[in-house]
Each structure stands twice: as C-alpha cells, then as structure tokens.
Amino acid sequence: MVSGKTSKDLDRLMVIGLPSKKERVETLAMPLRGLVVVKSVICKFRFTTLLGKTISTNLGITNPRPFILTRSGAAGIQRYGAALWSGDIGSNLQSLASHFNAQMHMSFSGIDYYGADIGGFERAALPGNDWQGSNRRYEDETYTQWFANGAWFDIPVRPHTHNQFIIAKPPYQTSPDRIGNIQSNLVNIRQRYELIPYYYSLAYRAHLFGEPVIAPLPFYRLCLHGQIILAQSKKFLNV
DSSP states (O other): OOOSOOTTHHHHHOSOOOOOOOOOOHHHSSSSSTTEEEEEOOGGGHHHHHHHHHIIIIIHHHHOOEEESSSSTTTTTTTTTTTTEOSOOSHHHHHHHHHHHHHHHHHHHOOOEHHHHHHOOOGSSSTTTTTTTTOOOHHHHHHHHHHHHHHHHOOSOOOOOOTTTOOOOOOOSSSSSTTSEEEEHHHHHHHHTTHHHHHHHHHHHHHHOOOOSEHHHHOOOEEETTEEOOOOOEEEEOO
C-alpha cells in the first residue's frame, strides 16, 4: 500500500489492478507485512528521506509491498510512500486534538499515512497523573476515544505506550483487549477491517490523482447553502 505520488516503482506494486481480498486485508490491517521502521534525530531529516528512497527502491524489488514507517523526513519523503507518526505524544485529549491538526496538514503535504501512538505514549500526561502512575482515572476513557479515532483515521492502527525507564506500577497496558471499553474497541477494529477495501481505494486514488487518503474539508471546498465550509482543525471529510 505505497502511495508515493511520483515513484515509478508503483507500476510494479499495483499494476493497475487491485490485489486479492487476502492481500488487501494483509496490507491495511495490523500487524503489517514488510514493515520497516526508520528512526532518526531531527538534524538528519534529509538523510532519512534519502534512506526512505533507498528502501522504497531496493526493498521494493525483493519485497513487492514494503511499508516504511519513519520518525522524520524532509520535503520529498512523500514520494516514497513513507508513513509518519506524531512522536512521543502525551496521553490526553488536548494532545489528540493537536494530532488531528498535524494529520490534516500532513495530508496537504502528501503524507498519506500518518498515525499516533494510540492511547498516548506518555501516560504520565493523563489529567492528574504523574510519573508513578498514581492517578489513572481518565486512562480508560482517553484510550477508548483515541482507539476509535485511530481506527478511522490512522494508517497504520498502532497502539503503543511508554513502559521503559518509568516506575509506574502496574505497567501501562496498550492492547485494546486489556484497556478501555473492550466492546467499543472491538467494534471499531472490526469496522476498520470491514472498510479495508475502501481505504485501499483511497490509497489508489492518492497514487493516481494526488488526493489525500484522509482529506480535510478545505481540500474539497464544499459549498453548502451558498457558503464555503471552512473546516476546523479537528474535522475531516470521508468521501
């Protein structure tokens, strides 16, 4: 599911026709096959972009469906179908709202695959919580809402949290069958699987026409009752 806008390698990856149903499920569901994680420090954005190009070009020959997840990159990295995420994000709804805004702007930059550490990486940032994890009152609610959002808008769906080098007891949970509203998590991940052909079609359109996979309202400049809708940073449009 590489949607690099100008890479000629996509002729080999998608070959005009869509893959089988089994391949579509393996592509957009988690865990992802052929996942490559690229980490780098801020001062090496350009290096990361060139590394992404190398992976896309060479790994795409031996593995026809590479998926590149990189922590950083410079202008042009979207050409190689790389996915990014919002880093070590705090676990609270204010951070989730900021993630919405970043995701919208990423879509305008050609970054079609963008997600977060679902539930928030730094659980100490939960309202009233601390580094000892002494107040987890809002943890289930925050995780449930975050997981529902990620199931709709994140590529890939990737729960993750920080348990290394911290002293919270018991350790924080991140699996959707162990934290939050389990029934809600189950409904949302099942819905994600059901919508896989839809997301795949959006990814293919991104390749063909440069459209965002997850498009914010201003991209389409919809007109309703004679007035142009200007989206707030938290709103998306699924078409």
